[in-house]
Every structure is written in C-alpha cells, then in structure tokens.
Amino acid sequence: MLYGREHEQAAVDDLLAQARDGRSGALLLRGEAGIGKTALLDDAVERAGKAFRVIRAAGVEYEAELPFAGLSLLLASGLDRLDVLPGPQRRALETAFGLGDGSAEPGTAPAAGAADRLLVGLATLGLLAELAAERPLLCVIDDVQWLDKASLDALLLAARRLQAEGVALLLAARTEGGAAPFDRRLGLPELRVAALADADATRVLTERAGPDLPAAVRDRLLAEAAGNPLALTELPVASGPQAHTAAGLPLTSRLLIAFHGQVTGLPPATQTLLLVAAAEESGELDVVLPAAAALGIGAEHLTPAEETGLVTVAPDRRIAFRHPLLRSAILQRAPHHQRLTVHRTIAEALPEGDRRTWHLALAATAPDAALADALERTAVRTGRRGGHGGAAAYERAARLTPDRDGATRRLVLAAEAATEEGELTRAEALADEAAARTDSPFAHALLDHVRATAHFWRGSYPTAYRLLLDAALAVDHSTADGTAGGAADGAADGAADDTEGGAAIEPAHAARMLFQAFHAAWYAGEEPVADVLDRLAALPLAADDPVAPLARYLPAAVLPALGRPAAALPAAREAVEAARRAGAESPADLVQLCGATLILGRDEETVDLGGELVAEARAKGALGVMPTLQFFLAEAELFHGRHADAELTATEALALAQDTGQHQWVSQLSALLAYLAALDGRTDRCTDLAATSLATTGPQTAAPAAGHPWAQWALALHDLGQGRAAGAADRLHALTTGPHRHHVSATRAVPDLVEAAVRLGTPDRAAEPYERFARWTAAADRPWAEALRLRCQALLGPDELAEPAYLAALDLHATAHRPFEHARTALLYGEWLRRTRRRTDARPHLTAALETFDRLAAHPWSTRARTELSATGTPAPQAPLTPLNSLTPLNSLTPLNSLTPQELQIARLAAQGLTNRDIAAQLFLSPRTVAHHLYKAYPKLGITSRTALLTVL
Numbered sequence: 033m034l035y036g037r038e039h040e041q042a043a044v045d046d047l048l049a050q051a052r053d054g055r056s057g058a059l060l061l062r063g064e065a066g067i068g069k070t071a072l073l074d075d076a077v078e079r080a081g082k083a084f085r086v087i088r089a090a091g092v093e094y095e096a097e098l099p100f101a102g103l104s105l106l107l108a109s110g111l112d113r114l115d116v117l118p119g120p121q122r123r124a125l126e127t128a129f130g131l132g133d134g135s136a137e138p139g140t141a142p143a144a145g146a147a148d149r150l151l152v153g154l155a156t157l158g159l160l161a162e163l164a165a166e167r168p169l170l171c172v173i174d175d176v177q178w179l180d181k182a183s184l185d186a187l188l189l190a191a192r193r194l195q196a197e198g199v200a201l202l203l204a205a206r207t208e209g210g211a212a213p214f215d216r217r218l219g220l221p222e223l224r225v226a227a228l229a230d231a232d233a234t235r236v237l238t239e240r241a242g243p244d245l246p247a248a249v250r251d252r253l254l255a256e257a258a259g260n261p262l263a264l265t266e267l268p269v270a271s272g273p274q275a276h277t278a279a280g281l282p283l284t285s286r287l288l289i290a291f292h293g294q295v296t297g298l299p300p301a302t303q304t305l306l307l308v309a310a311a312e313e314s315g316e317l318d319v320v321l322p323a324a325a326a327l328g329i330g331a332e333h334l335t336p337a338e339e340t341g342l343v344t345v346a347p348d349r350r351i352a353f354r355h356p357l358l359r360s361a362i363l364q365r366a367p368h369h370q371r372l373t374v375h376r377t378i379a380e381a382l383p384e385g386d387r388r389t390w391h392l393a394l395a396a397t398a399p400d401a402a403l404a405d406a407l408e409r410t411a412v413r414t415g416r417r418g419g420h421g422g423a424a425a426y427e428r429a430a431r432l433t434p435d436r437d438g439a440t441r442r443l444v445l446a447a448e449a450a451t452e453e454g455e456l457t458r459a460e461a462l463a464d465e466a467a468a469r470t471d472s473p474f475a476h477a478l479l480d481h482v483r484a485t486a487h488f489w490r491g492s493y494p495t496a497y498r499l500l501l502d503a504a505l506a507v508d509h510s511t512a513d514g515t516a517g518g519a520a521d522g523a524a525d526g527a528a529d530d531t532e533g534g535a536a537i538e539p540a541h542a543a544r545m546l547f548q549a550f551h552a553a554w555y556a557g558e559e560p561v562a563d564v565l566d567r568l569a570a571l572p573l574a575a576d577d578p579v580a581p582l583a584r585y586l587p588a589a590v591l592p593a594l595g596r597p598a599a600a601l602p603a604a605r606e607a608v609e610a611a612r613r614a615g616a617e618s619p620a621d622l623v624q625l626c627g628a629t630l631i632l633g634r635d636e637e638t639v640d641l642g643g644e645l646v647a648e649a650r651a652k653g654a655l656g657v658m659p660t661l662q663f664f665l666a667e668a669e670l671f672h673g674r675h676a677d678a679e680l681t682a683t684e685a686l687a688l689a690q691d692t693g694q695h696q697w698v699s700q701l702s703a704l705l706a707y708l709a710a711l712d713g714r715t716d717r718c719t720d721l722a723a724t725s726l727a728t729t730g731p732q733t734a735a736p737a738a739g740h741p742w743a744q745w746a747l748a749l750h751d752l753g754q755g756r757a758a759g760a761a762d763r764l765h766a767l768t769t770g771p772h773r774h775h776v777s778a779t780r781a782v783p784d785l786v787e788a789a790v791r792l793g794t795p796d797r798a799a800e801p802y803e804r805f806a807r808w809t810a811a812a813d814r815p816w817a818e819a820l821r822l823r824c825q826a827l828l829g830p831d832e833l834a835e836p837a838y839l840a841a842l843d844l845h846a847t848a849h850r851p852f853e854h855a856r857t858a859l860l861y862g863e864w865l866r867r868t869r870r871r872t873d874a875r876p877h878l879t880a881a882l883e884t885f886d887r888l889a890a891h892p893w894s895t896r897a898r899t900e901l902s903a904t905g906t907p908a909p910q911a912p913l914t915p916l917n918s919l920t921p922l923n924s925l926t927p928l929n930s931l932t933p934q935e936l937q938i939a940r941l942a943a944q945g946l947t948n949r950d951i952a953a954q955l956f957l958s959p960r961t962v963a964h965h966l967y968k969a970y971p972k973l974g975i976t977s978r979t980a981l982l983t984v985l
Contacts, residue, residue: 033239034068034071034072034075035228035232035235035236036228036229036231036232036233037068037071037072037075040061040072040223040225041072041075041079043059043223044059044072044075044076044079044202045079047059047200047202048076048079048080048084048168048170048200050200051084051164051168051169051170051198051199051200052083052168052198053198054196054197054198054960054964055195055196055198056194056195056196056197056198056199056200056201057194057199057200057201057221058191058194058200058201058202058203058220058221059200059201059202059203059220059221059222059223060176060203060204060205060218060220060221060222060223061073061202061203061204061205061222061223061225062204062205062206062207062222062223062224062225063204063206063207063224063225063226064206064207064260065206065262065287065356065357066260066261066262066263066266066287066355066357067225067226067227067260067261067262068225068228068261068262069174069204069205069206069225070174070204070355070356071261072204072225073172073174073202073204076170076172076202077170077172080168080170080200083167083168084167084168084169084170084200085163085164085166085167085168085169085170086169086170086172087106087107087109087110087163087169087170087171087172088106088171088172088173088174089102089103089105089106089172089173089174089179090102090173090174090175090178090179090356091173091174091175091176091177091178091179091180092175092178092313092314092359093178093359093360093363096178096179096180096181097180097390097421097424097425098180098313098386098387098390098421099128099180099181099182099183099414099421100128100129100152100180100182100183100186101180101183101313101314102173102179102180102183102184103128103129103152103156103182103183103186103187104128104129104183105314106171106173106183106187107125107156107159109163110159110162110163111129111131113159113162113163114126114159116158116162117155117158117159117162118158118653118953119653120151120651120652120653121151121152121154121155121158121653121953122155123653124151124152124155124653125151125152125155125156125159127416128152128182128186130385130386130413149182149185149186149692150189150655150656150688150691150692151653151655152182152186153185153186153187153188153189153190153691154189154190154193154655154956155186156186156187156189156190157189157190157193157194157956157957157958158952158958160190160194160197160199160958161194161197161199161958161959161960161961164197164198164199164960165960167198168198168199168200169197169198169199169200170200170202171199171200171201171202172202172203173187173201173202173203173204174203174204174356175204175205175206175356176203176204176205177205177206180421181421181453182421184218187201187203188218188219188220189691191220192219192687192690192691193687193691193956193957193958193961194958194961195957195958195961195964196958196960196961196963196964197958197960197961198960201220203220226259227258227259227260228259228260228261228264229259230254230259232259233254233257233259233261233264234250234254236261236264236265237250237253237254237257237264237268240264240265240268241253241268245268253267253268256286262287262355262357263286263287266287266290266291266294267286267287267290287357287361288357288360288361288364289361291355291357291358291361291362292361292365294340294342295342295358295361295362295365296365298336298337298340298342299333299336301328301329301333302333302334302335302336302337303362304324304327304329304333304370304374305320305324305329305333305334305337306337306342306343306362307362307363307366307370307371307374308320308323308324308327308329308374308377308378309343309351309353310353310359310362310363311363311371311374311375311378311391312378313387314350315350315351315352316349316350317331317345317349317350317351318349319378319381319382320351322381323374323377323378323380323381324377326377326380326381327373327374327377334351341354342354342358371394372394372395372397373395375391375392375394375395376391376392376395378391379391379392379395386410386413386414389403389406389407389409389410390410392406393407393428393432396432399432399433399434400432400434401432401433401434403432404429404430404432404433404434404438404442405429407425407426407428407429407432408425408426408429408442408445410425411423411425411426411429411445411449415449415452421453422449422452422453423446423447423449423450423452423453423455423458423459423462424446426442426443426445426446426449427442427443427446427462429442430442430443430446436469437470439469440466440469440470440475441475443462443465443466443469444463444466444475444478444479446462446466447459447460447462447463447466447479447482448478448481448482450462450482451482451485451486454489454693456485456486456489456490457486459482459485459486460482460483460486462482463479463482463483466479467479476503477503477504477545478503480499480500480502480503481499481500481503481545481548483499484496484497484499484500484503484548484549484552485548487499487552488548488551488552489695491736493552493553493555493556494552494556494557494560496549496552497549497552497553497556497560497564500545500546500548500549500552501546501549501563501564501567503545504542504543504545504546504549504567505542505567539571539572539573539574539577540573540577540578540579542571543568543571543573543577543579543580543583544579546564546567546568546571546583547568547579547582547586547624549564550564550565550568550586550624551624554775555738555772556771557771557774558594558771558773558774561590561594561774562591562594562596565586565587565590565591566587568583568586568587569583569584569587569598569599571583576614577614578611578614578615578616578617578621579611579616579621580610580611580614581607581608581610581611581614581616581625582607582611582616582621582622582624582625584599584602584607585601585602585604585607585625585628586624586625586628587599588600588601588602589601589628589629589631589632589634590628590631590632592632592811593631593632593774593779593808593811593812594774595804595807595811601632601634603637604625604626604628604629604634604637604638604640604641605637605640605641607625608622608625608641611625618645618648619645619646619648619649619652619654619657619661620654620657622641622645623645623657623660623661625641626638626641626642626645626661626664626665627660627664629641629664630664630667630668630776631776632811632812633808633809633812633813633814633817634812634814635667635668635671635672635814636668636672638664638665638667638668639665639668639669639672642661642662642664642665642668643665645661646658646661646662646665646681649661650954655688655692655956656692656694658685658688659685659686659688659689659692659694659697659701660694660697662681662682662684662685662688662701663682663685663697663700663701663704665681666678666679666681666682666685666701666704667704667776669681670704670707670708671780671850672849672850673849673850673851673852673853673888675708675711675712675852675888675889676936678704678708679705679708679933680933680936680937682701682704682705682708683705683933683934684933684937684955685697685701686698686701686702686705688956689701695728695738696738697738698724698725698728699724699725699726699728699737699738699739699740699743700725700738700739700742701739702721702722702724702725702728702739702743703721703722703725703726703739703740703741703742703743703745703746704739704742704746705717705721706718706719706720706721706722706725706742706743706746706747707742707745707746707749709721709746709750710746710747710749710750710753711749711753711852711888711890711893712888712889712890712891712892713750713753713754713890713891713892715750715754718746718747718750719747719750721746722743722746722747725737725739725740725742725743726739726740726743740772741767741772741775741777741778742777744763744764744766744767745763745764745767745777745778745780745781745784747759747763748760748761748763748764748767748781748784748785748788749784750892751763751788752784752787752788753892753893753896754892755896757787757788757791757792758788758792760784760785760788761785761788761789761792761794761797764781764782764784764785764788765785765789765797765798765801767781767785768781768782768785768801768804769800769801773801773804779805779808782798782801782802782804782805782824783805783820783823783824785797785798785801786798786801786802786823786824786827786828787827787860790827790828795827795828795829798824798828799828802824802828805820805821805824806821806824809821814848815844815847815848816844816845816847816848816850816853818841818844819840819841819842819844819845819848819853819854819857820841820853822837822838822840822841822844823837823838823841823856823857823860825837826838826841826860826861826864827860834864835861835864838857838860838861838864839861841857842854842857842858842861845857851884851887851888852884852888852890854884855880855881855884855885855888855890855893855897856881856893858877858878858880858881858884859877859878859881859885859893859896859897859900861874861877862874862875862877862878862881862897862900862901863878863900865877866878866900866903866904871904871905872904874900874904875901875904875906878897878900878901878904879901881893881897882894882897882898882901882908882909885897886911894911895911898911930972931969931972931973932965934955934965935965935966935968935969935972936969937955938951938955938962938965938966938969939966939969939973939981939985940985941954941955942966942978942981943981943982943984943985948962948963948966966978
C-alpha cells in the first residue's frame, strides 16, 4: 500500500494509458535513497497488470564497468526475436551481448565497426518495438545511477526515437545520498519523488511499528525519517545502542546501519550467502549457489533471509534484495579479505569470459601477468562491442602488470580508450601518468594525440592544433621502442609488441594525426590551416597508401581558397577511386574528402560523393560518420537550391548527431537549419535554431560553438530578408573579416554582405571581403561563382557598369541550376532598372524572380519582389495561400507543404515500393512509427492508400 503518492501514481497512469493507445513515452523518477522510487516501480508493474508485457532490470554497483550488463538483462526475454532486426543492428546487438563477433554474413555489407554504439541503441529500439507488437510493453529500470554507461546510452537513444510503438519506459535514479548520486540530465521527462507529508508518514510508521508505539518514540522516528518511506520502515527495527550510535549521521548512513543490524541477526552462513549474492551482479542462483558451495554453504542457508523478507527468489531463479541499499549495506559491512574471497569464488563459478575476468580482478591483491593479459583482452572486446569500460579494463590491467614497460603501454591504451569514451579528465590524467614513465618519442606522440583530442572537444582549438602538429612531426626523428610499438598495436589486437628499437612513426600515422590537426586548425584560423596542409603535402607517403589520395587532395582543394599556391586539383571521383583501390576504409576515410570539395566550390562533386557515402554508411551501419557526411551533403543541396532536400538531410543528421552526442555537428546542423528557416521567413524557428547552435558546445568548452559562422549567416540572411540591412551588415562584416573568414559559410556570405552594405550606403565595408571573394571565384572557376561576383560588382558600382555586370551574371546563372541565387540577381537587376525609371524593362525580371521565390516558398523575398513589381505599375499576382509549416519550407504550389520532413521522407520511400520494415531500417525507426507517419501523411496529401503515393509525388 502506497500512501501520499497520488501525484506520482497519476503520472505513471498517464504513461501507461499512452502506451495502451499505441503511443510510446518515458518517465524518469528521481529522488534520494529510500524515498520510494522502487515502490513506485513495483506499483507500476501491478497497475500495468496482464494487459502489458513487462521487462525489468536494475543497475548494480559492481556492474557499472561491465558494458551492456544492464541491457542484456532487460532484453534477455526478447533475444529469440533478433532475426527481425536489420542485419547491421542485429549483428551489433549480438556482438554487444557476446553472442557473435560482429562479422557480416556472406553476401552482405560488413558492419562498419561492430563497436558502433548507435547501432546497439537502434537495435534496442527495434527489439522493444517487436516486444510491444502483441500488447503494450512496460520497461522498468531501477538504480539508473549504477547502470553501465553503454546500456544507459542505448536505452536513451531508443527512448528518444520511440514514437508509436506502445512502449512505456519507466526509470528511477538516486539523486543524493549513498555512494552514487546521479545528477546527469538524460533529456527525458522527469518527476521528482519528494518526502511524504506528515500525515502520510505517520500512517506508514503506524503500519510498520503498530499503533502501540510510544508517542515519544514515534515522534523521534518521524523527525529522523523526515518523510523518507524506507526510513519509516527500517529505522523502527534498529534498537538500543545501535540507534544511539547512529544519532547525528546522515539518513542514508542510518539506513545502512539499520540494515546492518538486520543482517547481523542472521546465522553466519546466511550472512556469507547474502554477501555472495550481493557481490554477484546478476543474482542468478546458478552462479550464486555454486560459489557459495565452494565456501561450504548450501541453498538451505538462504531460508532465514527469505523468512525475514530481506530477499526473495523470483520465478526466473534470481535473488532480489528487498531494497538496493540492503545490497550496499551487505557489501560495506563485509571485511575486505572476505570480499576478496567471495569475488574469487564467484569467478570460479563462472565460465571463461569477461564477467569471470572482472571478478578475478576484484579479487586480485598483487601483480598478475596472466590476469593483466586477460583484462586487456576484455578491454579489446569491450571496444569492439561498442561498450564503455575499455579504459577501466586497460587501467586495471596496467595496475596488475608486473613489468614497467608493459604497464606503461597499457596506460597509454587506457588514455586512448578514455578519450574514445568521452572521459576527457580521466584521459588526461592517464596520459600524464604514462608520460612520466617513458622517454619514447612515439609514446609521447600518442599521448599528445590524447591531450589534443581533449583540448579539441573543450574548444581549445589552437592548443589541440599545436599538440597534433608537434606529434605528427615526430615522423622525422622518433624511434619506437617496445612501449611505443605495443601502444600502437595493442588497440588493434590486445597483444604486446615486445620488439626493441624499431622504425620511426609511419608516415600514414602522421597523416592521420595531421587530418585531425586540420580539423582543429579549421577553427583556429587560416595560418594554422595552411601550416597543417603544407606539412601534409610534404609527407613521404607511398602512392599505394590508403591515406595518400586524401593527403594529396586536401592541400590542393584548400590552399587555393586561402590564396596559396598548390598542386592541380584532381576530380574528387579520381581521389575516391584511388583511395578505394589502396584499401581505404569507406566511408570513414573519405569523409574529409567529401567536405573538402565544398571549400573550392566543387558543390556538384559534393552532391555526387556525399549521396554515395551516405548511402554506403547507411547500408553498412556506419552511423557515427553520417552526421558529418549529411552536413556536407545538405550544404551542397542548399547551394543548388534544393531547399527541401537540404532540410530533409539536415533534419535526419541532427537527430543522429544528438543521439551520438556529437556536439560539433548538433551545432553545425542546427545553424544550417536556421539558415533554411531564414530563407522562407520562419522567424521563430530561425532564431530558436540559431540560439541552439550557438549554445551547443562539448564538455567544458569555452570557445565559440562550431556552428557560429553558419548561425551568424542565418541570422544575417533573416535580417536582410526582413529589410534590416544594418543588422545584416554588422553580422556579416564580423563573419567575413574574422578568424572564420575561410569557412565555407563565410566565403559564400560575401554577396549578402555586399548587398547589405550597398543598401546602407556604406559599400566600403564590403571592399576587402569582396576582393577576397573575387580571388576565391577565380580559383573556384565555376560559372555560378562568377555570376555571384558579377552581381557584387554591379552593386558596388560604378553605376554605369552595373547593367553589363547584371546581364553577364544572369547569362551565367542560366547555365547552372541554382534558382534562388538566380532569382536574387534578377530581383536586384529589376530593382536597379526601376530606380533608373526603366519600369517596362524591370517587369520581366521582377516577374521571373517572384515566380521562383513563390515556387521555393522564399516568402520574404517573394514579398520584396511583389512590392517591387507593384511599384512598376503592374499589379503583382496574389501570393499563394500557403499554410506556413513550422517545420519545413516545401513547395507552396503542391500539397506537400503541410508534411513534416520525416513524413515526406517516409512518403517518398513508400512511393518507391519499400515496405514499412524496409523504410524503418533505412531511417532508423520502428515499423510502427513508419506506419504512424504514413497514415498522418495520407489526409494531408488528399489520398487514402499507399498506391496513390506515386501519383502524388
């Protein structure tokens, strides 16, 4: 019976009702230890009844570093349905759970890194949807503060993508008190579970202690419990000296002492059996009882604990403690030597594998070479499974390694793994410790790489650039000793390289460091970019090295955009084919090449290559690289005037970037979507997305957000479209003359600066950026770029040369399908003609511009063209009646304008004949969510069935 929890129960009832209606939802209960979270979870299971399928798991303190331990327990009952998942997702989940090695099936594309955590999350989504196919599903997860990070990340990703499956996800986390307070924000709806009111607390205490409790004792217990239900239940059990000893301690400590007292009253054999059950993370009787038997304890010794209600044995043969604090109390009260013995016996009861290794490590008291090797193998498997915890395994292996060089090598690997897991502070501490133990230049180069990555994600781009550049320069003079060589190889196969001496750092390794240095330098300024590229061009790479084509292409594509000499730029397709022939890992090794094509205006190559690599990444399950690729692709689609396609691409990419915690691309994509909103005048969406972009940074980042240049351009374009030339000019001048002036967005924004400055009567503000833009257009050698330069020239004057420049620009626009920029040039020319009193000549250009802006739903520009056309004395056509959608600027002359990006994307795929399951696999949704969106799209399109989609689209 729960007292005083009507508010919380109502919230849970809403979640369950939503699931019964076929909608999914999640709720996180937060509160201090003993506040009643577990009781609410139990109550939810009762309220769900037989109408729901229920699956349940809980975080366990000793499991926190064991990847996917919680998730495997939660999904155990659904593993017989793995075959319904798309191949890459199924293989990722099998690998995560140790059911496979992640290799591809014959005739299928191999998984792009079985370590892709995003795939595990998507597989979790698919399996939850499958388990909810017959009746609603209730997922209950207790003690989230102790859930291993890999499991939590997978569940959060699934929770964010659950929509129409009928899944209720109910979690509980401790926020203060005890050993593991949990303050991480998960992005889920939350409900704070507060202390009971006095009247309800009194009812709980009376039920527990009886009505005859002396008033003085009752009042003391009520005051000590402070409305905590567990305290009201357990403190009355503590008596005499024990209660006096606990006076003045924090409530959680008093509860632990109360549990100590209850356990102390049990037979010694029962206490030891409970210690085994507390230390064994799963509670499986098939493990606990054999481990206890090795200590001379039998199953019958569990009976006293069951009779007192401290534990129960569930139908699945798992021991469940009455409360998680009871498990903590049992572990805390046990002497250290006894815990070591218990962990050793548990390990002996387990089969070979990571769980056995972890328990042996917990039992270790001295260096052990064999155990250290086993831990390193565990770390390697952890990385391949996509789990967090590899750093902890490598570090623990280092502590158990007898020889100094081997321990140092493992510390290097631990630092690298911590970087991969996003634990930047831990990575730097491990790097510092390893660096103090070795003189190897190669090892120091690897550790500088670790430090540089930490600085990069904090926004310290100049520091990251310098560290990476210095590390890469070690190619000229370093030699690798055994420590360094092992560090280079260990991550791949977990084996130490005992070779003394050896060769210098491979040029290919230096090239990869320089690629990352280029990424950091891109945000640090033009000079660092040029310095990195000069070093990259000078590397002695073999012609058949997989990284050579990119190492040659990148300087040739970027240096001319900076006004520097460079080798002739080959076609991107040639570089791609050369890289593939040399064995480049696609698409991961080709992603920077895709972005480089934009820098010198090779937008058509970006569309071609970006589309190909996105499709390849989607098929292989290489989802971690997709936000990057899709950002480049969306940029190119935007520049080609394919605004709807750009919005679809960027919207999907933003969701993936959020799912994978890629702050840089969340910022960039939010800003790009803000620009698209500025194009059609969605003021609130533009400003909201720009604010999101500017506020989105990585952990401990102090530098401007990665999307700052795009966000400033978006806000400036919005100002320009609304007639606020002063605001636009201020933003654009800062952008095109500042440290990011070499960025793609800053370069392409110069024509907008010219227009704003001329409208203000201050063309000199645009003079220097225009000169740079003119040099860039000459290097780019693209008709559309020259058309934009000519438009700028016409605006800047002199006036008598404006018309030839406008006409030449329009001729060049006609050769490249970039409708938005073509229409803007026609609008500016028409405005110029009207100002020179040539109204008749102005009308056809203004009319053409208006038609294009209407077709593109570029509403601010349509308004401007319509006003100009009316000023010529010709009534402008009435604006189309377009219900402006808050999500997407689609063609206002079709019924598609009311579809969301996801609805349009699903409708397009369905029109191609793909099934709901096929579409779900492509878009990383559940089939039921796909069906839900299709049925929402039909009435908007004026159709009633799937067969009509092809005609409409």
